[in-house]
Amino acid sequence: MNTPILEMKNITKEFPGVKALNNVSFQVTxxxxxxxxxxxxxxxxxxxxxxxxVYPHGEYSGDxxxxxxxQNLRGIxxxxxxxxxxxxxELALVPEMTVYENIFLGHEIKNGILIDWNETIKRAxxxxxxxxxxxxxxxxxxxxxxxxxxxxxxxxALSKDVKLLILDxxxxxxxxxxxxxxxxxxxxxxxxxxxCILISHKLKEVIEIADSVTVLRDGKTICTLEAxxxxxxxxxxxxxxxxxxxxxxxxxxxxxxxxxxxxxxxNWTAYDPTLGRSILKDINFYVxxxxxxxxxxxxxxxxxxLALSIFGNPDGYKISGEISVLGSQKRFKxxxxxxxxxxxxxxxxxxxxxxxxxxxxxxxxxxxxxxxIANRGVVNENSEVKVANEYKVSLNIKTPSVExxxxxxxxxxxxxxxxxxxxxxxPNLLILDxxxRGIDVxxxxxxxxxxxxxxxxxxxxxxxxxxxxxxxxxxxxxxxxSGGKIAGELAILDATQEKIMHLATNY
Amino acid sequence: xxxxxxxxxxxxxxxxxxxxxxxxFVIMTIFTITTQxxxxxxxxxxxxxxxxxxxxxxxxxxxxxxxxxxxxxxxGFLGGFLxxxxxxxxxxxxxxxxxxxxxxxxxxxxxxxxTAFLVAQMKIxxxxxxxxxxxxxxxxxxxVTESTGTIIIPxxxxxxxxxxxxxxxxxxxxxPGIHKLTLIIGVIAIVLLIFSEINSRQKKQAxxxxxxxxxxxxxxxxxxxxxxxxVTWLLAGYQxxxxxxxxxxxxxxxxxxxxxxxxxxxxxxxxxxxxEAAELSGINVKRITYIVxxxxxxxxALSGILFASRLQSATTTAGQLWELDAIAAAFIGGVSPAGxxxxxxxxxxxxxxxxxxxxxxxxMGIGISYQYMARGAVLAAAVIxxxxxxxxxx
Numbered sequence: 001m002n003t004p005i006l007e008m009k010n011i012t013k014e015f016p017g018v019k020a021l022n023n024v025s026f027q028v029t030x031x032x033x034x035x036x037x038x039x040x041x042x043x044x045x046x047x048x049x050x051x052x053x054v055y056p057h058g059e060y061s062g063d064x065x066x067x068x069x070x071q072n073l074r075g076i077x078x079x080x081x082x083x084x085x086x087x088x089x090e091l092a093l094v095p096e097m098t099v100y101e102n103i104f105l106g107h108e109i110k111n112g113i114l115i116d117w118n119e120t121i122k123r124a125x126x127x128x129x130x131x132x133x134x135x136x137x138x139x140x141x142x143x144x145x146x147x148x149x150x151x152x153x154x155x156x157a158l159s160k161d162v163k164l165l166i167l168d169x170x171x172x173x174x175x176x177x178x179x180x181x182x183x184x185x186x187x188x189x190x191x192x193x194x195x196c197i198l199i200s201h202k203l204k205e206v207i208e209i210a211d212s213v214t215v216l217r218d219g220k221t222i223c224t225l226e227a228x229x230x231x232x233x234x235x236x237x238x239x240x241x242x243x244x245x246x247x248x249x250x251x252x253x254x255x256x257x258x259x260x261x262x263x264x265x266x267n268w269t270a271y272d273p274t275l276g277r278s279i280l281k282d283i284n285f286y287v288x289x290x291x292x293x294x295x296x297x298x299x300x301x302x303x304x305x306l307a308l309s310i311f312g313n314p315d316g317y318k319i320s321g322e323i324s325v326l327g328s329q330k331r332f333k334x335x336x337x338x339x340x341x342x343x344x345x346x347x348x349x350x351x352x353x354x355x356x357x358x359x360x361x362x363x364x365x366x367x368x369x370x371x372x373i374a375n376r377g378v379v380n381e382n383s384e385v386k387v388a389n390e391y392k393v394s395l396n397i398k399t400p401s402v403e404x405x406x407x408x409x410x411x412x413x414x415x416x417x418x419x420x421x422x423x424x425x426x427p428n429l430l431i432l433d434x435x436x437r438g439i440d441v442x443x444x445x446x447x448x449x450x451x452x453x454x455x456x457x458x459x460x461x462x463x464x465x466x467x468x469x470x471x472x473x474x475x476x477x478x479x480x481x482s483g484g485k486i487a488g489e490l491a492i493l494d495a496t497q498e499k500i501m502h503l504a505t506n507y
Numbered sequence: 508x509x510x511x512x513x514x515x516x517x518x519x520x521x522x523x524x525x526x527x528x529x530x531x532f533v534i535m536t537i538f539t540i541t542t543q544x545x546x547x548x549x550x551x552x553x554x555x556x557x558x559x560x561x562x563x564x565x566x567x568x569x570x571x572x573x574x575x576x577x578x579x580x581x582x583g584f585l586g587g588f589l590x591x592x593x594x595x596x597x598x599x600x601x602x603x604x605x606x607x608x609x610x611x612x613x614x615x616x617x618x619x620x621x622t623a624f625l626v627a628q629m630k631i632x633x634x635x636x637x638x639x640x641x642x643x644x645x646x647x648x649x650x651v652t653e654s655t656g657t658i659i660i661p662x663x664x665x666x667x668x669x670x671x672x673x674x675x676x677x678x679x680x681x682x683p684g685i686h687k688l689t690l691i692i693g694v695i696a697i698v699l700l701i702f703s704e705i706n707s708r709q710k711k712q713a714x715x716x717x718x719x720x721x722x723x724x725x726x727x728x729x730x731x732x733x734x735x736x737x738v739t740w741l742l743a744g745y746q747x748x749x750x751x752x753x754x755x756x757x758x759x760x761x762x763x764x765x766x767x768x769x770x771x772x773x774x775x776x777x778x779x780x781x782x783e784a785a786e787l788s789g790i791n792v793k794r795i796t797y798i799v800x801x802x803x804x805x806x807x808a809l810s811g812i813l814f815a816s817r818l819q820s821a822t823t824t825a826g827q828l829w830e831l832d833a834i835a836a837a838f839i840g841g842v843s844p845a846g847x848x849x850x851x852x853x854x855x856x857x858x859x860x861x862x863x864x865x866x867x868x869x870x871m872g873i874g875i876s877y878q879y880m881a882r883g884a885v886l887a888a889a890v891i892x893x894x895x896x897x898x899x900x901x
Contacts, residue, residue, distance in 0.1 A: 314786050336789035345787065353783035358847050359776070367777055368788040370770040377769045382714050401717075421788070 005030040005195050006164060011062035013046055013055060020046040021060070022219040033186055033196045035206045038216035039241055039440030044199050047216070048166050052086040053079040067163065083163035087153050087170060095142035100124035102141050103156045127155040131185055147178030154185065165189065166197045171205060172438055175299040175466065183209050201438065203234050215240040242442050249441065250473035251449045258476070259289030262429050262460045268321035270309045279305045279317065280484045287429060287460045292451065294475030295464045296500050302484040303464045304348055307431050311345040312338040326428070339368060344427035346418050348434045354418045357407035361399055362388035364406055365420045391420035396446060412443025419450065430454065433464045448474060468497045480504050513720050523841060523896045527856045530889065534860060538867030546867050549745035557669065559862040560751035561813040565833035566840070566854040567762050568806035571799045573837055574779040576846035577626060577633035579800070580830050581640030582807040585618055587826025588644045590811030591651045594658040594821035597665065604665045612808045619804020620797060627796035648823060658821040669817030672746040673753065686747030693739025697732045704728060751813060762851045775799060780847035836861050839889040860885065
């Protein structure tokens with residue numbers, strides 16, 4: 001058990017202006033589950049890209065020894081030949097192809113020059129058994145949920161005789177059941193001799209599954225901890241990750257002045273014509289001034305759809321029901337109308353539909369409220385820079401300048417830009433959809449602090465979140481959504497993780 | 508920081524933008540040498556500008572269409588068709604020219620709105636919708652010119668747009684043979700430019716924003732002034748500023764202003780950069796699509812007018828391949844096929860590159876077959892350069 005299957009020695013990788021990896025050494029023992037943790041921008045993904053050949057030999061310095069041999073990997077195909085497979089957060093499956101086509105895509109089983117489909121289907125079936133996935137092989141990947149797609153991806157990796165499997169935040173997009181399922185599968189694979197590197201922000205799951213954990217910080221290896229020796233605990237991990245101890249990750253609650261009802265939603269029902277079914281059924285809820293209302297629930301329960309249907313309904317659902325904002329009835333036909341009524345919505349997927357990645361920080365921050373800095377339709381660029389700099393300072397956005405292109409920022413800082421953009425709209429009600437997904441502990445704490453400050457200033461917040469500790473730590477009141485309905489409302493003093501899960505899964 | 512370091516930093520940061528200007532400069536220099544100076548003669552430059560006109564206005568509109576992630580293949584024959592409509596309006600319906608032109612432009616906007624309806628409302632891919640338009644307008648040209656063939660346009664005012672020059676001030680005895688009003692306009696342009704640059708620099712300094720170092724700023728101003736001055740001098744040496752050049756300058760100025768300075772411009776680039784995010788930011792994506800295709804239709808009409816006026820007639824072949832020249836000009840000018848990136852001024856340079864190649868090779872007596880190949884190679888090279896420098900910037 002103690003032979004290292006992988007040794008990365010003194011790896012240094014530089015990008016123009018940044019040392020992403022600075023003399024990193026990293027060792028993985030054969031047959032273990034090794035977790036790699038660190039804040040965003042610590043260098044985890046870069047290290048894995050070096051290992052999988054995305055950054056070819058020669059673009060970095062240092063040695064990779066895998067399976068006892070020094071490897072000079074020049075691309076993903078090289079690393080796959082060596083027995084290393086990597087599964088990214090953004091899955092690399094072709095949605096329009098079937099499960100079996102996807103599993104053998106790129107290394108098709110051939111009979112002469114033709115593809116042997118019978119053998120392909122047989123072998124694909126065996127692979128699915130290995131990952132304990134029970135779906136029709138001929139189903140298109142498009143029709144599978146995220147959790148199942150992930151398993152298909154793992155099946156694909158296994159079909160290549162993988163010795164080392166790397167998973168980059170595999171559970172970020174999964175609900176609790178699917179996550180648990182995936183972790184069990186990893187344990188099972190371990191028993192069958194597959195070594196695993198897991199990158200994750202979810203420390204609970206790291207503690208649950210890891211044999212050893214390596215912490216990276218600012219492009220350097222901080223330490224490697226062994227589970228057997230009892231070195232792995234949430235506090236030690238956080239301490240090593242941020243370089244300081246965070247006593248309480250949720251900021252202290254100041255005195256919140258909870259006032260009148262800001263948003264009141266009544267008998268809200270929505271039908272999605274593209275899916276051909278109702279997605280929201282008879283929803284009633286309200287939000288008061290100065291309050292953080294948590295919307296808990298599983299992925300796919302309808303929380304995001306609820307937020308979108310309120311926020312001008314950009315997806316074109318057929319809606320019935322009433323909304324009133326500050327006592328007066330409203331009908332939002334477009335997001336524009338909602339924004340004008342003082343509602344802002346920070347999306348779940350900041351890269352997909354939150355930010356304009358090819359534009360710079362200042363353009364993103366001012367986008368939703370250009371009229372504020374424009375005079376008769378002409379943008380005043382000087383006040384734009386001024387506004388952007390104000391948010392850069394107040395939200396502590398780490399960027400060399402507000403002229404930096406947003407795609408160059410780390411996840412946490414992108415999220416702050418997204419937040420800044422919606423704060424500049426000066427809303428009464430801020431809807432945050434998974435505000436801390438995929439961002440590191442330090443940035444999370446900053447976002448929580450900002451939220452606390454905002455409600456103290458009289459803003460109202462709806463927080464959609466899949467992380468129960470976050471819901472419990474931040475909310476004043478919790479609604480649990482399940483199956484497109486409000487399954488229950490809990491005062492924060494009564495709410496526990498168990499109660500929320502019970503409501504969320506009970507429909 | 509030393510002067511040389513400043514210069515290098517500026518060049519590195521803006522290599523993509525300066526690349527086009529350098530390419531244009533190189534192409535012009537080569538042709539000037541190979542044609543023993545004929546290429547750079549006043550007469551040829553004036554001709555070049557007039558020939559570029561109808562493609563240049565299309566390229567301006569096409570820039571915005573590509574920026575919002577669409578394409579418009581119908582613009583060439585739409586322009587040709589509307590040019591014929593303008594001719595028919597004047598010749599057969601006796602419409603006065605001052606009415607015929609706005610009437611044609613309005614038809615262009617309408618045609619653009621129909622495209623936008625198909626693309627934004629019916630969700631038909633722009634490539635398909637405008638390919639249909641391409642066929643329809645091709646047929647329409649043939650229909651309207653069927654009975655008469657080429658329609659000769661007798662109206663002098665109309666024909667002056669493509670062939671005429673702005674009038675000169677009365678001769679006062681100095682600078683004989685030089686078009687003085689053109690010179691005066693050039694000088695005014697330089698003065699205005701310097702004034703506005705200094706003004707904007709001072710404003711930025713008042714806010715403590717980063718500005719170019721003083722030496723670089725002065726060099727930039729001297730360079731641009733020399734460029735405008737040189738072109739003005741060349742034009743003034745022949746018959747002065749042509750009406751076509753005036754039209755193009757007005758179009759470019761308006762579109763440059765809209766795209767860089769206004770809320771509308773920001774919204775267009777936001778829709779191109781990420782349509783979903785733009786929608787959720789309160790931008791009406793459908794409205795932007797209507798505006799961009801509407802403007803494209805109007806500019807197609809303008810392009811048709813410029814062309815018909817230049818030929819003093821409407822022909823059955825007007826519009827052939829214009830759309831591809833306009834698209835090529837936009838890509839040479841640095842517009843990103845993925846959307847969200849591209850400047851109007853760049854596309855004009857792109858159009859000038861394309862037309863300089865044609866003009867220069869014509870002067871050298873190179874056959875049309877090799878001309879196509881050369882233009883194709885330049886298009887590929889320009890886009891390769893663009894992609895290579897973009898990757899490095901990241």
